[in-house]
Each structure stands twice: as structure tokens, then as C-alpha cells.
Amino acid sequence: MHSILAVDDSASMRQMVSFTLRNAGFNVVEAVDGQDAFDKASGRSFSLVLTDQNMPRLDGIGLTKKLREHPNFKTTPILILTTESSDQMKQAGRAAGATGWLVKPFDPAKLVEVIGKVIR
Amino acid sequence: MNHSLAFGGQGDAPVDPLPARLSNPGAPLLTPDCPDSHRQAAAMALPPLAATDLQDHLMVASNDLERLQRLLADACDTLMQHHHGADQAVKRLAAQITAPAQGQPNSDEARAALQHLACAITALQFQDLASQLVDHTHRRLRSCADRLAYDTMGEDEDGAALICAAPDRPNPVTQDEMDAGSIELF
Numbered sequence: 001m002h003s004i005l006a007v008d009d010s011a012s013m014r015q016m017v018s019f020t021l022r023n024a025g026f027n028v029v030e031a032v033d034g035q036d037a038f039d040k041a042s043g044r045s046f047s048l049v050l051t052d053q054n055m056p057r058l059d060g061i062g063l064t065k066k067l068r069e070h071p072n073f074k075t076t077p078i079l080i081l082t083t084e085s086s087d088q089m090k091q092a093g094r095a096a097g098a099t100g101w102l103v104k105p106f107d108p109a110k111l112v113e114v115i116g117k118v119i120r
Numbered sequence: 121m122n123h124s125l126a127f128g129g130q131g132d133a134p135v136d137p138l139p140a141r142l143s144n145p146g147a148p149l150l151t152p153d154c155p156d157s158h159r160q161a162a163a164m165a166l167p168p169l170a171a172t173d174l175q176d177h178l179m180v181a182s183n184d185l186e187r188l189q190r191l192l193a194d195a196c197d198t199l200m201q202h203h204h205g206a207d208q209a210v211k212r213l214a215a216q217i218t219a220p221a222q223g224q225p226n227s228d229e230a231r232a233a234l235q236h237l238a239c240a241i242t243a244l245q246f247q248d249l250a251s252q253l254v255d256h257t258h259r260r261l262r263s264c265a266d267r268l269a270y271d272t273m274g275e276d277e278d279g280a281a282l283i284c285a286a287p288d289r290p291n292p293v294t295q296d297e298m299d300a301g302s303i304e305l306f
Contacts, residue, residue: 010248016241054252054292083252083292085301094306103301105245108238114303 002047002119003027007037007063008081009055013104017050017081020108021115034058038066045072048119053082053089061096068097077118081106166271174264177286181260188253190296195246198298202243206236243298256291259284 004026006017018028029046031037035057041049049067053060060080067073077099082089090101099118102111166174209232216226263286270283295301 008248010251012247013245016245020241083249083295085294090304098306100303100305102303104249105242105295105298105300107300108241110300110303114305118305 001025001027003029003045004115005029005031005037005041005046005049005051007031007034007049007051007055007060009033009052013052017106017111020106020111021050023108024112024115026115034060034063034066037063041067041073042070046076048115049073049076049078050081050115051078053080053084053093061092061098064093064096064098077115079114079118081111166268170267170271174267177260177264180291181257181264184253184257184260184291184293187293187296188250188257191246191249191253191293191298194297195243195250198243199240202236202240206233206240209233209236242300246298249293249295249298253291253293256287256293259287263287 004021006014006021006028007030008014008017009032014030014032018030021028026047029040031040033055034051037049037051038058049063051060051063058066060082064078064080067076067078078097079100079102080093080098081102081104083104084090085103093101100114102114209229213226213229213233216229262284266283
């Protein structure tokens with residue numbers, strides 16, 4: 001079973017994401033911000049990281065950069081799920097090493113579909 | 121602002137109010153016997169640049185709150201619609217299950233119910249978007265309030281006044297309805 005690290009400082013968003021992904025058969029580990037996510041990621045491997053962008057302590061782009069420097073996460077798909085839709089932010093995410101950029105709100109079926117495309 | 125025109129300088133020499141109005145149409149009409157409160161109000165008037173900046177912040181905050189209203193209204197409508205749809209689909213499914221003589225339960229009804237619930241999940245994300253809008257706007261308004269207080273009343277009694285920094289980026293929430301967002305793979 002694939003494990004996904006779901007990162008968002010919003011409790012309601014973590015609930016929506018976890019509900020959607022667990023219904024689709026994924027195991028989900030939740031993190032409340034980028035630093036929490038990095039701490040949890042350091043101890044294990046994940047098939048995919050799905051992270052919000054605007055979070056305290058460490059934002060999504062910062063988390064992406066740190067994960068790409070970690071030997072276990074150099075090629076792990078990292079999707080950023082955020083309200084941000086500007087080209088400037090998308091390019092920053094791409095430059096940090098993100099695999100994709102998803103704008104909130106997400107459609108459950110489309111989220112599962114895009115994860116299926118990028119996950120190994 | 122040339123206070124000597126408005127106040128007659130440091131002394132209390134009589135002031136002709138007309139020159140003050142001509143040089144600064146916005147200046148209060150001061151007369152030699154005007155109350156101290158009028159003189160104090162004129163002294164505390166915000167510089168035009170600061171006033172313009174504050175006005176910009178307040179207008180942006182107002183627009184963001186209008187967007188929040190539209191977002192909440194759209195989320196509510198969508199949730200009600202899909203709640204009704206899911207409710208109807210489940211009732212039809214239940215009727216089929218409890219009346220087997222009318223034929224096998226139709227899986228289309230179950231799929232319809234699940235589709236309505238999936239659409240509801242999209243709309244339920246309004247809480248996150250609304251929360252970000254409120255937080256961003258709150259910081260903007262707090263910054264305006266702090267700057268107004270500092271510009272008119274100066275430092276606090278116990279030291280330097282704390283001025284909440286205004287957001288240095290536009291509000292990240294640009295949506296005003298709960299349609300699913302775009303997906304881009306790099």
C-alpha cells in the first residue's frame with residue numbers, strides 16, 4: 001500500500017485530503033506544517049508528499065527544497081496543493097523541485113487521478 | 121504644513137484664517153478664539169501620503185471581505201444543492217433495497233450519491249479559503265489601526281509603539297467561488 005504524507009496547517013483540509021486518499025486506498029500520514037512534515041519524513045519513506053504552501057515555520061516550497069536535499073526524497077513526487085495560483089509562485093515551486101501544482105479547492109476524483117499518474 | 125499660518129506661530133498672536141485656507145484648503149478654519157480641540161485636530165492631521173496609503177489598504181480589505189461573502193454564499197449554495205442531491209439519491213436507493221419486488225437496486229443511484237458527496241468535499245474546503253482571507257485581511261486592518269494610532273498619538277507611554285506589519289503580498293485567495301482549481305504537472 002502506498003503511503004502519502006499530507007501536509008497542511010488547516011485541520012479541515014487535512015481531514016478532506018485524508019478522507020479522499022484513504023477512500024482511494026492510500027495510507028495517509030498527516031503533518032501540521034513543513035517542519036513537522038520534514039521531521040516525520042526523515043524517519044521513513046513515502047510514495048508521495050502532498051503539501052500546502054502557506055504554513056508557519058516552514059512553507060511548502062521550503063519543505064520541497066529540504067526534501068530534495070534528503071537522500072530518501074530526491075525523486076519522490078511532491079505535489080503542492082495551495083490557494084496560490086500566480087505564475088511566479090508556480091515557477092518558484094517548480095524551481096524548488098515540486099512535481100506539480102494544484103490549486104485549491106481540489107476535486108477528489110481529480111486529486112486521486114493525478115496522484116495515480118505520478119506515484120510509483 | 122506651515123503651522124505658523126494655521127496657529128499664528130508659537131505665540132498666541134491673532135490669526136487671519138483666510139490665508140491659511142488659501143494655502144491649504146483642507147486646513148480647518150481657525151480663528152483666534154477657536155477651541156484648543158480644533159488646533160489639536162489640525163496638528164494631528166495625517167500627512168496626505170500616509171492617508172492615501174491607509175485608504176488603499178482599507179479599500180483592499182473591503183474588497184477582500186466582499187470576496188469572502190461571495191465565497192461563503194457559493195459554498196453554502198453548493199453544499200445545500202449536493203446535500204439535497206445525495207439525500208434524494210440515497211432515498212431512491214433505500215426504496216429499491218426495501219422493495220425488491222420492483223427490481224434489483226440500481227448502482228447508478230449509489231454512484232449519484234457518491235458523486236454528490238465528492239462535490240460536497242470540494243465545497244467544504246471553503247473553511248480553509250475563508251480562514252486565509254480573514255487572516256490576511258485582519259493583518260491588513262490591524263496594521264492600519266496601529267499606524268493611525270502611531271501617527272496621531274506617537275509612542276506608547278511605556279516605550280516604542282508596536283505596529284503590526286501589513287501583508288507584503290496580495291491575498292493568496294483569489295477565488296470567489298468553490299469550483300475545483302487547476303492542476304499542473306511540471
